[in-house]
Amino acid sequence: MPVIDARGLVKRYGDLVAVGGISFSVESGEVFGMLGPNGAGKTTTLEMLEGLRRPDAGTATVLGADVVREARAIKARIGVQLQATALPPLTRVREAIDLFGALFPTCRPTEELLKDFDLEAKAGTYATELSGGQMQRLSIALALVNNPDVVFLDEPTTGLDPQARLNIWDVIEGVRQRGKTVVLTTHNMEEAERLCARVAVVDHGSIVALDTPASLISAHAPGTTIDFDAPNGVDAQRLAGLDGIDKVTANGRVAVTTRAPERVLRQLLDPAATWLRRSGDGQEVAIRDLRVRQGTLEDVFIALTGRSLRT
Amino acid sequence: MRAGLRNRVAMFFTLGLAFLFMVIFGLLFGGNNFSVTYGVVDSDHSPQSQKFIGALGGIHGVTTTVESKGQALNDLRNNHVDVVVEIPQGFGAALGNPGGAQVTVRPTQASQTSSTASVADQILAEVLNGFTANGARSAVVLAPPATSAVNKITAIDYFLPAMIAYIILQSGINYVAIGLADLRARKVLRRFRATPLRPVQILGAQIAGGALTVVLQLLVLIVAGLLLFQAKVYGSWLVALVPMVLGIGAFVGIGFLLTSAARTSESARGLSTFVAFPMMFLSGIFFPITTLPSWLQTVVHVLPLTWLTDAMHRVMNDGVGLADIALDCLVLAAWAVVTFAIATWRFRWD
Numbered sequence: 001m002p003v004i005d006a007r008g009l010v011k012r013y014g015d016l017v018a019v020g021g022i023s024f025s026v027e028s029g030e031v032f033g034m035l036g037p038n039g040a041g042k043t044t045t046l047e048m049l050e051g052l053r054r055p056d057a058g059t060a061t062v063l064g065a066d067v068v069r070e071a072r073a074i075k076a077r078i079g080v081q082l083q084a085t086a087l088p089p090l091t092r093v094r095e096a097i098d099l100f101g102a103l104f105p106t107c108r109p110t111e112e113l114l115k116d117f118d119l120e121a122k123a124g125t126y127a128t129e130l131s132g133g134q135m136q137r138l139s140i141a142l143a144l145v146n147n148p149d150v151v152f153l154d155e156p157t158t159g160l161d162p163q164a165r166l167n168i169w170d171v172i173e174g175v176r177q178r179g180k181t182v183v184l185t186t187h188n189m190e191e192a193e194r195l196c197a198r199v200a201v202v203d204h205g206s207i208v209a210l211d212t213p214a215s216l217i218s219a220h221a222p223g224t225t226i227d228f229d230a231p232n233g234v235d236a237q238r239l240a241g242l243d244g245i246d247k248v249t250a251n252g253r254v255a256v257t258t259r260a261p262e263r264v265l266r267q268l269l270d271p272a273a274t275w276l277r278r279s280g281d282g283q284e285v286a287i288r289d290l291r292v293r294q295g296t297l298e299d300v301f302i303a304l305t306g307r308s309l310r311t
Numbered sequence: 312m313r314a315g316l317r318n319r320v321a322m323f324f325t326l327g328l329a330f331l332f333m334v335i336f337g338l339l340f341g342g343n344n345f346s347v348t349y350g351v352v353d354s355d356h357s358p359q360s361q362k363f364i365g366a367l368g369g370i371h372g373v374t375t376t377v378e379s380k381g382q383a384l385n386d387l388r389n390n391h392v393d394v395v396v397e398i399p400q401g402f403g404a405a406l407g408n409p410g411g412a413q414v415t416v417r418p419t420q421a422s423q424t425s426s427t428a429s430v431a432d433q434i435l436a437e438v439l440n441g442f443t444a445n446g447a448r449s450a451v452v453l454a455p456p457a458t459s460a461v462n463k464i465t466a467i468d469y470f471l472p473a474m475i476a477y478i479i480l481q482s483g484i485n486y487v488a489i490g491l492a493d494l495r496a497r498k499v500l501r502r503f504r505a506t507p508l509r510p511v512q513i514l515g516a517q518i519a520g521g522a523l524t525v526v527l528q529l530l531v532l533i534v535a536g537l538l539l540f541q542a543k544v545y546g547s548w549l550v551a552l553v554p555m556v557l558g559i560g561a562f563v564g565i566g567f568l569l570t571s572a573a574r575t576s577e578s579a580r581g582l583s584t585f586v587a588f589p590m591m592f593l594s595g596i597f598f599p600i601t602t603l604p605s606w607l608q609t610v611v612h613v614l615p616l617t618w619l620t621d622a623m624h625r626v627m628n629d630g631v632g633l634a635d636i637a638l639d640c641l642v643l644a645a646w647a648v649v650t651f652a653i654a655t656w657r658f659r660w661d
Contacts, residue, residue: 050505072507080505086497103506 001064003028003150003181004049008058011044018044020205021058026198028149031172031182033196035189035297037307041205042185043083046152049183050080063149076105079143079151079180083158087127093138094123097145104146117141117171133164140171144180151175153184157191169195189297199297201304208304213297220303221295224261226268227253228290242267261292330531334539347434348374350383350392357403364398367438372465396435471533471542472623473596475555478528480590480616483562484583486521488569492579495570501661514567514658522563529555545630554622554636557643561615564650571657590616595624615646 002025011019019041026032034042047053049062051071060067062074087096094110101107114120117137122130127138136156143151156172157165165188172195176182186192192199193213200210209216223246230250240248244260258264268287302308349367353360368375376383376392386392397415414435494500494517503513536542544551569586573579593603594616603611611617622639625631633640 052501052504072509075505076507080502082498082502082505084498086499086502088494088499100506103503103508105507 002026003030004032004060004062004183006045006049006058006060009045009048009055009060010057011041011048011053012056017205019048019055022202022205022207023058024200024207024210026181026183028181029176029179030197031176031184031195033192033199034183034185034202035187035192035199035301036185036202037187040202042202043154044205045202046154046183046185050078050152051075076146077148077150079146079148081139081143081151081153081156083154089128091127092123093119093125093127093130096127096138097141100142100145106147107145108147113141113145116144116174131164132160133167136160136164136168137171140168140175144175148180150181150183153182155185155187157186157188165191189301193297201297201301203301203305209300216297216300217295219300221297221299223257223259224292224294225255225257225299226261226264226290226292227255229288230254231286231288265292330535334535347372347394348376348392349435350386350395351375351377352380352383352395352397353377354380354400355398355402359403359406360398363402363438367396367435370434370438373434394435465543467536467540467542468544468628469624471536471544472551472627473620474532474536475529476558476594476616476620476623477591477596478532479525479555479558479562479619480587482525482528483521483559484566484569484587486524487518487563487566488573488579488583489576490521491517491567491570492573492576495659495661496576498661504660510660518563518567521566522559525559525563544627546626546628547630547632550631550633550636551623551626553633554619554626554640554643557640557647558615558619558622560647561619561643561650564647564654565615567654568650568657571654571659590614593617595620615643618642 004024004026006025007023009019009022010017022041022045024032034045036042044053048055049060049067051062051067051074054068063077065074065077067074088099091099094114097110097113101110111120114123117140119134119138119141122134127135130138140151140153140156143153153172157168160168169191172182172184176195182195184195196213198211199213199216200207201216202208209220211219234250234254236248236250236254239245239250239254239256242264244263245256245258247257249255256264256268298308351364351367353364364375364377367373376386378386380397383392383395386395399415402414491500491514500513500517504510537544565586566583569582570579573582593607593611594614595611596616618639622636622643625636625639
């Protein structure tokens with residue numbers, strides 16, 4: 001039986017449909033990601049599963065319990081980290097853990113959590129004085145205070161610097177290794193790719209694709225992209241005629257999509273085949289700053305919605 | 312468990328504020344320092360008016376200056392006198408009438424002396440009442456009425472109950488309205504909602520915390536008033552406790568209601584000032600209500616602070632029992648019940 005089973009969840013705010021019929025299920029021990037831009041409905045979906053918002057239509061169960069009728073029972077068994085976490089004013093780190101621990105029937109020892117989340121040195125610090133990364137570690141620690149089976153993390157790394165982000169990724173990986181089921185939202189494709197066993201791509205309140213990151217990429221963003229600067233310009237038509245090339249775009253940087261990157265690269269860089277590298281007026285083309293990259297979830301999102309995630 | 316989320320530094324300032332209030336008012340009006348100067352314009356020139364002026368001047372801390380109207384008004388503008396009292400022609404004759412006699416009072420415009428003016432009015436009214444009652448019968452007894460509280464109460468005695476009412480108003484509304492709206496805006500309430508706590512526990516803890524803050528402030532205020540400034544209380548504290556508790560209920564309820572009405576913590580802040588400020592001036596704490604136009608007096612008599620102030624004055628200054636302030640208590644209780652009911656019904660979590 002899945003740990004989470006959502007069927008046709010709908011949430012409207014007046015005329016605005018925040019979530020327009022979302023269905024998915026999450027298996028035990030899985031890290032499940034919801035990837036999408038701001039306002040896609042990720043947070044609302046999560047809050048319906050956490051028993052914080054009542055769905056207008058559809059049903060969902062978490063750990064076998066109905067999210068509307070058995071919300072309190074669910075809240076005791078899940079861990080929640082809300083977006084933009086805040087604590088009561090002037091709460092110290094240790095007090096926060098003690099306080100939240102006291103709100104649950106069972107809780108983990110405060111010292112253990114401080115140690116696990118590398119907050120021992122900050123135990124007496126006011127939460128408001130923590131760095132972004134430390135605050136995020138604290139709010140994930142608070143989500144785990146009741147030793148839950150399922151943990152919901154809403155944008156756990158948004159607004160963090162790259163180093164703090166890597167640190168949080170390690171933390172989440174550690175949570176997974178303890179056998180917890182994790183549901184997280186993100187608009188960072190790298191995060192989804194790296195952490196999640198499966199990813200639901202969410203846009204305008206619906207899931208537009210749901211699979212493992214690798215399957216999503218091979219289905220929606222297959223092939224390799226080779227891109228480079230061509231200061232003298234390039235004859236896109238002649239380039240497109242090259243063996244193994246699927247697509248050429250040349251606005252600013254020249255980008256070539258191919259499923260045979262080795263062959264294309266060899267032809268592109270062959271010193272004997274200079275005719276390939278001629279721009280419209282016959283001048284020799286200079287290739288600068290050449291990069292080769294695999295398809296990413298970003299490409300998947302663009303392919304599925306026609307828009308970039310980073311808007 | 313729930314009280315664990317009070318914060319200590321803010322508490323220090325909060326209690327310090329109550330203490331500061333008492334000290335400032337205590338120093339301004341405390342003990343023997345209190346004085347009020349009446350500019351008296353006698354248009355009657357009767358023996359009765361002379362005796363009235365004498366009676367007024369006989370009160371401790373009161374100075375009277377008899378002068379012409381123009382001179383008196385000039386002194387009032389220059390702050391040489393606190394209040395101008397005009398004794399109209401026919402004052403002496405009117406004393407014998409069942410309706411009694413009247414004097415006209417002009418307080419100063421300067422706001423810093425308004426509290427003085429408020430006491431001055433109270434003193435004047437009491438002297439005139441006593442004078443009229445006795446004078447109507449014999450016109451001989453001119454000593455200030457011995458049974459009237461105003462002869463015994465000093466300004467600090469008068470201000471302690473008023474300050475109690477004021478603290479209940481300010482803190483009751485502010486701590487709950489702003490505190491709750493703030494926690495809501497910063498999603499702290501939402502975070503607690505994601506725990507097995509029941510909604511009533513979350514809100515109850517915050518509201519109880521606000522009420523507790525008010526109680527602690529009152530303790531500081533009262534202790535400072537009694538010990539530092541020797542305020543005298545003529546009524547029973549047990550009786551005084553009833554309107555205080557109901558008053559806290561009413562104003563905390565208003566605070567809760569404002570949180571429900573406001574969307575952001577900024578608007579909660581604005582709203583609570585908007586509600587508390589006029590009430591403060593219209594409910595007899597700084598100005599006597601009798602100086603207001605009559606239509607406004609009707610409005611004022613609906614406001615809970617009017618009833619709370621009235622009850623506190625009557626218990627603490629006049630020493631009346633619970634039966635005499637039953638109506639005040641009833642009105643305060645009604646405010647508490649109605650505001651809590653509406654606030655609970657309209658409350659939004661985000």
